[in-house]
Every structure is written in C-alpha cells, then in structure tokens.
Amino acid sequence: MKNLDFADEQLGIRVSILRGGSSKGLYFLENDLPRAGALRDAILKRAMGTPDVMQIDGLGGTHLITSKIAIVGRSSRDDADVDYTFAQAEIDRDVIDYSGNCGNISAGVAPFAIDAGLVPPVEPTTKVRIHNTNTGKVVVADVSVKNGRARVAGEFSIAGVPGTGAEIFMDYSNSVGAKTGKVLPTGLRTETMNLEDGRTIQVSIVDVANTCVFVRAHDLGLRGDELPDDFNTNASRVQLTREIRGKAAVRLGFINEWRTVDDESPFLPFVVFVAPPSDYVTYSGAQKSADQFDFLARLIFMNRMHEAMAGTGSMCIASASRIEGSVVHGVLTQESRKSETLRIGHPNGIMDVQVAVAPSCNPEGVQFEKLGFARTARKIMDGTVYVPIADIENL
16 A cells, blocks of 8 residues: 555545536555455445435535545556456445446546556547456547646536536447456346246346346336336335345346345345436436437435446446347337437436447347447546544554
C-alpha cells in the first residue's frame, strides 16, 4: 500500500468519486489499497459505510447504484491498458461482491485512468482497453480528450442523469460468456422453471457482460412498467424474483440450494422482466409513449430494482433480443428485431444500445458483430477517505 496518510486514529486513502453513466462510485488506484483479501474488503466497506441502511458513516448514497467501487491499475496484459476490478457493496448487509461487472461504473474507468496518468492522452479521442478482472473480458472505451484530460462537456445525454456530457462509447463485443464462458450457459434458448407456488414459467438464461435470467412480466403478474419504490417495498414480489434468481443460480452451478442465493451468490444472476411497449411514467415523473422505445425492461439485482438500467444488463438484454426463441426476442416486433439500435424502456427513461449479428451454427444461432452503448462520466471529487484503524487493525 502506497500513498497512505495517517491522521489521529484513522487511516487515510486517496479516492475519487465519479459518476459513471447512471451510477456513482468510489474509484481507487490499485497501489493505494491492500491486495485482495479481508483487509481490503473491510476498508472498502468501511469507506462506503456498509452495513447501514443510511450508510451515514461513509460515502455511500443509500442506493445500490451509489454503493459501487472501481479499483484501477496498469494492466499486465498485452491486450489491455488497465486492469479494473469492480466491487458491489451491499447497503444494509455486511457484504461486498466481486462476481460480476458494472457497465455504468466501467464508463468512468477510462476517464479516471487518463486523468490519473495510467493511459497517455491522445487527442481528440483516446481508446482505452479495460481488462475487467471480475470477468476476464476486455472492454474498449472511446474517450474524448482535450488538453491532456478526459473531456466532461458535451451534448450527449442519458436517461437518469441531468444535463449533458461528453460521449463515451463502450464496446462490449468481447464480453460474451462473461461468467460461464457461454452465451447460453444451459444450452437452451428458453426453458421451464417451476415456482414454489405451483406456477410454471418460461425463462431464458443468457451470459453476456453479466449473467441474466429473463422472464415475461405477464408471467409474474406484472405489467412491466413498475417503478423501484413500489417494487422494492412489495415483499411478495421481491421474494418471487429472489426465488427465480436462486433457481437460475442452481442451474448455472453457482450454488446448490436456491434459498442460499443471498449468501452464496448475492450479485449474479440479474433478474430481468420484460414486456411489450406501453405508455408509462418514469421514476423522475416524465411521460414516455410506447412509440419511443421497443420494449419495457426492469432489472433486479441484490433484491432491488435498478433505478435505471445496468450497462452490463443492457448488453445481455441486447444479446438476448437477437437470439430467436428467447424471452426477450419474443416481446419484440419484427422491425425492432432487425434494427441495429435497440431502445430499452427502463424505470428512468430510454436507453439506446447498439447490436448487430450474423447467422451462426452455434447454440444461440448468431455471431455478435457489434455490441455496445454510449455513456457519459464526470469526476465529482478527488480527496482522502478516512477509515477508523480500530475497525481494520486485526485483519
């Protein structure tokens, strides 16, 4: 650990806070933290204020999308510029998870790395190859650069974030089989899942960027336009999606008993329920009409609904949309199945993603030629986060 500062009874560590896409997180230089293990976990959780529903004694913002962490350093791989480890800190449980990636936080990694001197700036656009250590995949970010720093000002806007910023394009075409090595981990495009209440539903389990299990909203007694506050406070709905996540995790071999999913596989898989387009009101109160997007999607992770759309989730959704016979493919019109721009109606607006495929003889029936999305990012602060030494000295 380098660049550590001691002040009284606390340990000080350099940190930056960045908004990456529609998430916000703590960004650390890898050399400023201990190696992976209990001590690093304790420092990160204490910095975030986890576990506490208010995260009042740390930098977390009481939502999962503001309780995220990026650890960045120079890469030892020839095909990457930086290594990036993503950590998801729970809010009210003493949990930190490294099993997957976050696409929104990933969007902040390249600007952070450029400004930190890890990647030489090239004007007007710097291409940064990001090795995500969680999945072993390389994501490529195109970042606008001016005067040797990542640009912030621009005209690009994304749903769930006020104002506009400089566009950052994230290429996820190399992220297929991120967790399991296969786009269709079970080999099936759609399969049957039996629920504890006696119902039988059809699901699709797809692994691109992060592993997702897809289900039709109608099969769960939902409309598809539900918003986070209503969903997260409905215990029966939360339990239902937890069951689906747990049973999918069993099929994936992540766990042996679905009821242990919160302890043994708290982050993956995501549950995504989808529905055909219909008019709806966003989390921010804006009216969206059905002709503005191709379908509705709601993503559940760690038993909470995402307030917008996970970047990695959007990549898995886009991939599933091109697999004939999948749950997502089934809610699309013929026109939207062919377009290279897929418009996802999420709780806080509409997200456009890019996807293009060619026919293939593999189990999913397609080869992905284009897969990506655009985000913005902004550094909010550089500083020092302090962690009480008494909380970590015995680790």
